[in-house]
Amino acid sequence: MFFMLSKTLGPMLLPTNFLIGVGLVGAILLATRWASLGRKLMVASVVLLAICGSSPLGRLLLYPLESRFPPWDAARGAPDGIIVLGGSIDADLSAVHGVAVTIGGADRLIAAAALANRYPNTRIIYSGGSSKLISGDAREADYATALFESLGVSRERLTMEPRARNTQENAEFSKALAAPKSGERWLLVTSAYHMPRSVGLFRRAGFSVETYPVDWRVGERADLLTFSTIALDGLERTDVAMREWMGLVAYWATGKIDRLLPGPTSE
Numbered sequence: 001m002f003f004m005l006s007k008t009l010g011p012m013l014l015p016t017n018f019l020i021g022v023g024l025v026g027a028i029l030l031a032t033r034w035a036s037l038g039r040k041l042m043v044a045s046v047v048l049l050a051i052c053g054s055s056p057l058g059r060l061l062l063y064p065l066e067s068r069f070p071p072w073d074a075a076r077g078a079p080d081g082i083i084v085l086g087g088s089i090d091a092d093l094s095a096v097h098g099v100a101v102t103i104g105g106a107d108r109l110i111a112a113a114a115l116a117n118r119y120p121n122t123r124i125i126y127s128g129g130s131s132k133l134i135s136g137d138a139r140e141a142d143y144a145t146a147l148f149e150s151l152g153v154s155r156e157r158l159t160m161e162p163r164a165r166n167t168q169e170n171a172e173f174s175k176a177l178a179a180p181k182s183g184e185r186w187l188l189v190t191s192a193y194h195m196p197r198s199v200g201l202f203r204r205a206g207f208s209v210e211t212y213p214v215d216w217r218v219g220e221r222a223d224l225l226t227f228s229t230i231a232l233d234g235l236e237r238t239d240v241a242m243r244e245w246m247g248l249v250a251y252w253a254t255g256k257i258d259r260l261l262p263g264p265t266s267e
Contacts, residue, residue: 010246014239015052019045049235056225058237059218065244066192066218068263069199069211076185078119083174083209084112085190085198086128086140086164089147095138100147105191107215109144112189113151115212124153125177127161127170139163167198167247168256171205180207191215193240197248200257211264 011017023045029038051057088108093101102109116124126148128140141162148158159177164170180186190198192213202209217237218224228234251257 010243013242013246015242016049016235016239019049019052023049050231052238053231053234054228055234056227058228058234058239058241059224059226061241061245062193062218062237063221063224064261065194065196065241066213066216068196068261069192069213070264072187072210072212079115079122079187079210080184081123081125081178081180081186082112082115082212083170083178083186083188084108084124084126084144085167085170085188085194086126086144087191087194089128089140089143091128091130091138091140091142094140094143100143102147105215108189108191109147110151111212111214113148113153115187115189116148116153116157117151122157123159123178124148124157125159125161125174127164127174129162129164129169167194168201168205168251170198171201171207175202175205175207178207185210187212189214193217193244196262197244197251197257200248200251200259200262203262204257 012021023042026038026041026043026045029035029041032038085108088102088105090101090103112124112126116122126141126144128144130139139162141160145155145158145160149155161170161173161177164173178186186207186209188195188198188202188209189212192215195211195213199209199211217240228237248257248260252260
């Protein structure tokens with residue numbers, strides 16, 4: 001039920017989809033006795049879409065997520081393993097074209113390959129099934145192996161986890177495959193804005209990880225009040241941020257994470 005709601009109600013509540021829906025309702029009301037309300041809804045929709053697309057809103061929402069965990073400190077030496085979360089490959093498009101088709105978040109794959117080449121004795125687990133409510137039989141993990149090999153990582157070092165549909169399952173299934181021993185150090189590679197929710201779920205699964213954030217969408221604090229010259233970029237940032245905040249609230253409200261915004265320490 002939780003998965004179904006996250007894939008149906010969740011997208012409907014994203015700012016871009018929600019505001020377009022408000023505008024469409026307003027347009028329909030123009031042909032009724034509630035035409036005045038319809039005009040107001042259409043104006044509100046356009047104004048709020050402009051704010052989401054051009055204002056610093058997306059950056060302001062993303063910054064506390066992306067700055068929650070610092071860059072990984074390599075001074076402690078090589079990790080024992082690396083967990084790479086899916087979300088970088090469109091499995092259905094990959095199935096159609098016969099090659100891995102990457103989408104937003106490809107930094108996860110690139111960073112993981114760089115780490116694997118830097119630490120040749122480290123295990124790599126890629127956790128990625130299909131996050132779509134309705135999809136074919138293709139899974140991200142089906143195409144990740146060939147992509148990692150093209151980046152210089154041998155097949156023998158890779159463990160593919162093809163069942164996870166969301167971050168909670170990423171954590172649970174990855175722990176089962178890794179079977180981490182006491183004292184082992186595992187890196188978690190995912191997008192910086194996605195790291196707080198991921199860490200909260202890995203902690204709840206009993207899998208202690210060190211964070212390796214990648215795929216930043218905003219810069220320094222000084223950039224936060226920058227306006228977007230391309231509205232689509234601003235809308236994307238706002239949608240990405242709101243999807244993450246909604247996920248955090250939902251997981252926290254249902255007791256799947258212990259804190260609304262997990263941080264570097266679990267206290």
